[in-house]
Amino acid sequence: MAVQVGFMTPAEWPWVASRAAATAWAHVDPALKAWVSPQAVAARAQQSLRALLSRPGSAALVAREGGAAAGYLVVALVPDELTGLPTGLFYDIFVEPAHRGSGVSHLLTAAGEAHCRAHGARLVRRYVDPGNAPSLRHALRDGCRVDRLSLVKPL
Numbered sequence: 439m440a441v442q443v444g445f446m447t448p449a450e451w452p453w454v455a456s457r458a459a460a461t462a463w464a465h466v467d468p469a470l471k472a473w474v475s476p477q478a479v480a481a482r483a484q485q486s487l488r489a490l491l492s493r494p495g496s497a498a499l500v501a502r503e504g505g506a507a508a509g510y511l512v513v514a515l516v517p518d519e520l521t522g523l524p525t526g527l528f529y530d531i532f533v534e535p536a537h538r539g540s541g542v543s544h545l546l547t548a549a550g551e552a553h554c555r556a557h558g559a560r561l562v563r564r565y566v567d568p569g570n571a572p573s574l575r576h577a578l579r580d581g582c583r584v585d586r587l588s589l590v591k592p593l
Contacts, residue, residue: 441501441541441545442502443499443501444502445498445499445500446499446510454500458484458512458530459479459480459483459484461532463476465567469592490527493515493516496514497512498512498513499512499550501546508534508536508537509534509537509543509546510531511528511530511546512530513529513553515557523560524560526561527564538572
């Protein structure tokens with residue numbers, strides 16, 4: 439069965455929001471986990487998603503196989519902080535475990551790049567957790583390069 443990528447439907451919002459909440463909690467720095475609850479992070483993740491998706495040109499793309507969601511990509515169009523030019527931001531990408539390694543992430547990122555190009559972006563920015571080796575390999579194989587490093591220090 440072929441995987442198809444399209445825009446998120448309203449019925450898929452709870453699925454996207456729940457996966458985004460789990461991903462967000464996994465990305466919370468261990469130094470901060472004692473100060474926040476998974477529920478608070480989930481609420482913040484949902485708020486951030488709604489804000490990003492309200493931006494003109496931003497979208498949640500969903501990969502479906504046989505009508506069932508296999509993965510998603512939230513892509514926002516934001517001004518580059520240095521030039522002001524429109525930039526694509528791959529804010530969140532998730533692939534269901536049963537579909538990992540099957541090419542779903544490549545379909546999603548290709549669709550996201552096409553979406554960004556159609557809206558005038560000349561650059562796509564992705565943030566990858568350094569511990570997420572599969573996502574980092576995917577991004578580098580997909581033509582990404584390291585642009586900057588973000589460093590944190592618990593206080």
